Amino acid sequence: MPQILSPKDASLFRQVIKHYDAKQYKKGIKTAEQILRKNPQHGDTLAMKALILNAQGKNDEAFPLAKEALRNDMKSHVCWHVYGLLWRAEKNFEEAIKAYKFALRLEPESPQIQRDLALLQMQMRDFQGYATSRRAMLQARPQIRSNWTAMAIAHHLAGEYTEAEKVLTTYEETLKSPPSKTDVEHSEAVLYKNTIIAESGDLERALKHLESISKTNLDKTAVMEMRADYLLRLDRKSEAEKAYRELLDRNADYRPYYDGLEKALGLDKNKDKQALKELYDEYAKNNPRGDAPKRVPLDFLEGDDFRDAATQYLHYKLSKGVPSCFVNIKSLYTDDFKKNTIQDIVEGFANGKGVRETNGSVEDKSEEDANAFKSAVLYFLAQHYNYYLSRDLQKATSYIDQAIELSPKSVDFHMTKARIWKHYGNTQKASETMEQARTLDVKDRYINTKAAKYQLRNDENEAALKNMSKFTRNETVGGPLGDLIDMQCMWYLLEDGESYLRQQKFGLALKRFKTIHDIFDVWQEDQFDFHSFSLRKGEIRAYVDMLRWEDTVRSHPFYSRAALSAIKAYTLLHDHPKLVNGPLLDGVDGDDAEADNADAAERKKAQKKAKKEQQRLEAEKEAAKKQQQQQKSTAGADGETKKEDPDPQGTTLVQTKEPLKDAEKFLNHLLEFSPKIIRAQTAGFEVYIRLGKYLLALKCLIAASKLDSQDPVLHEQIIRFRKTLDSLSEPLPPQVSSVIDAELPTLLPKDTDLAKFNEQFLARHAQSAAHMQAALQARRVLNPDAKADIEKSLSDTLALPNITLEQAQEGLATLKSWAADKTKREAYVQAAAKRWPEASAFQSA
């Protein structure tokens, strides 16, 4: 039976709540214990104590206590509410919802429980449930506007546009007098209603409604943009034209306005070039400082028109010394004519051919200006010859050296020089040069991060962190790295992880990828606060945008890159369990005994070293901890306590019993949110075929072939798939085989001779290194006896005219994974080194 408190204890209980509110946790606990001394079974007090413990970060104590509270007082909504809050803190939202619902059944009138429930339902995207909760809240407090708006959001997101609109209109009709002009909440709510009408597809009415509110609305830009958009979509061209011209008068540098205007005028970039040119010329004349009206025509102009326009544009930019000029122009390089023309023009500038006629007074230019122009031109050309579509690294080097001679202190120039080294494949020199650029301006955070990135590419993880630490808060728990994690500095974590993966330090690599995975969890978490906050602020359109963005947040490139690398690490761990102990130095699976012995010895050494390293790190950590504790005792107990990472080296991650299961955690998100990345599908295949999930493997193959049926990796996987199925020790369930029999032929016709199929593919793509490598890989699977022959063919790919450095490195990795003889590998490396003399990858065998 629930205990009933004496009046004195009841007032103490109120104290507990007050302390909790004020975050005076220690006092709260003390008071709660005072009550419990007399009433050890009091459920509500036990629950409150659990809640406070949880707030202190002791959730392992909090949970049993909350359960005990529930046992003592099953009928208390407080206990259930606390139980729900604890689940929420654990991020188990389903259990939390259940607990809240229980609490609500016991206390249907409690607005707090109702609100907490609603927030969770939104977080879980349970729109029907959210609507129910919101309706109850609205009925309880109809005088608050945000309750009405929230009701509308519930309908809107569930796709019930008419309902949503009706709710908003109903509220508007209750207003006695029009709200004041400065009422932002009203202004936003009305615009929100307008977007609902538009989303329901009734543009005519949306336009009408928009025009009725346009005068008083505070977000003028949004109103004008929406109006122009509606007019265009309603095919009211001349009005749309006017609307877009009005927008351009406000901002003549925003491309979407031009796109809209072109459409309104019915102009086509492929046909009406002359008319378009006139249009843009007019805007360029009226906005002499604007970029867009000058830059856009370069997209569609051709021939001499292009040459003239490009000459003017480039001369203007380069004489102003605009450093981003090349970046702004390089998207034109996909067109060969434009690429060559630009090269001609700028090389002409370098040889002293200016466009004198355009701004006549060249002689007036001071020498300084002329120098600035010259170095801008040289800089442009260096970038030009460094770019992958127009690459000539020797020329690039010569131009950047000249530029550096002119301005030896330029950070930009040295940075480009580092980039050139990168493209040479020389990570060492790239990193050194970037570091040199950094020293030219140590206060510049941009060049600092660049230097760190290049160091990571060169696997100098410690140096990179040291550089980064110049801009981090180093007193954070975990030092500079801890701060980078707190600040969600994902590019760093990603590069760091990929670097460790290259070095086969799987623990640290997985640690970084896992951190990125967790950061995305945090992003998902972060929206929680906005479910209440945005409503209070009345910023509904932005809120709805945010919700939709959150739904696809894991399609972000950072996530897919981290996931792909993590999956690669896990599959490697699955294939070579020995890797857990540290890198296998000389390829994997070395089959000749000598190499193996050497390997083992070296590995032992490496292990020893790693152990020492770890001991050192731990000692450091101890010291840091001690220091911190000292600081803490002076700082007092207040402030958030951050838990120390118990496994900074990622040992638990790497020692996983089921690497493939762990890979699936990344893979599921990857396939759900980035199904259009072909590497996601091929990575999925690798995981599923190892797991023996043949249908899922087939699904990946089918999806990949829809993206690119000639993908080299896909080709090799199809052959491996068939080969694996043919040699299964146990037959598949009959239904599974019949699915495969029905679907595989679309990729690989039945009864195809695999060897022949492979040779055909090889012949078809004889000029592509990536395809050759894949086909050779497949040939090796099909016919392991032809080893020597295959290895020779692989080396032959080095002679292909269009093979890239990356592909050549890939080939070396393949050769290693085949456990090819040392001589073969050395020969490959030598041949590659001849072609890429600067590349670090081929510096030694």
Next chain:
Amino acid sequence: MAEPQPSSVHEGATTGAEIDENEATSNIPKSAEDRATAAAMSSLDTRGAEEESVAPSKQLDSEALGKAMKNLNVSGGAAPAKATGGAAATAPPAEKKKAVKVDQADVTLLTEQLSLAKPKATELLKAHDGDAVRAMRAFVTAA
């Protein structure tokens, strides 16, 4: 610069969420002394002040509001039933719940082969008249 971004890049995709300070200031404890216990529980959650901090608008016509609420109650009561009425995006399975017999062995097969959760597997089988091969084929070829 006006360079178009690749379509895979979302505007503002990298900025983390920021929370206004008001979030924190709204947590200021109220005098709980004279409040009854139950009322004091109201601030259990740290974001307890949401409703209280918003004063009802003065321009509100309470009479009209009452009427509006009545209308809402009418439509609100009926809403769950006709939820699918005006909605194109609501889930269709509510309507076509045909009585399809699903073999539990097939469900197990699907959960194992396709790594699906049980309810999902059942749903998939139902959508294909309980035919495991057809269900799996559809799953494998779905984009």
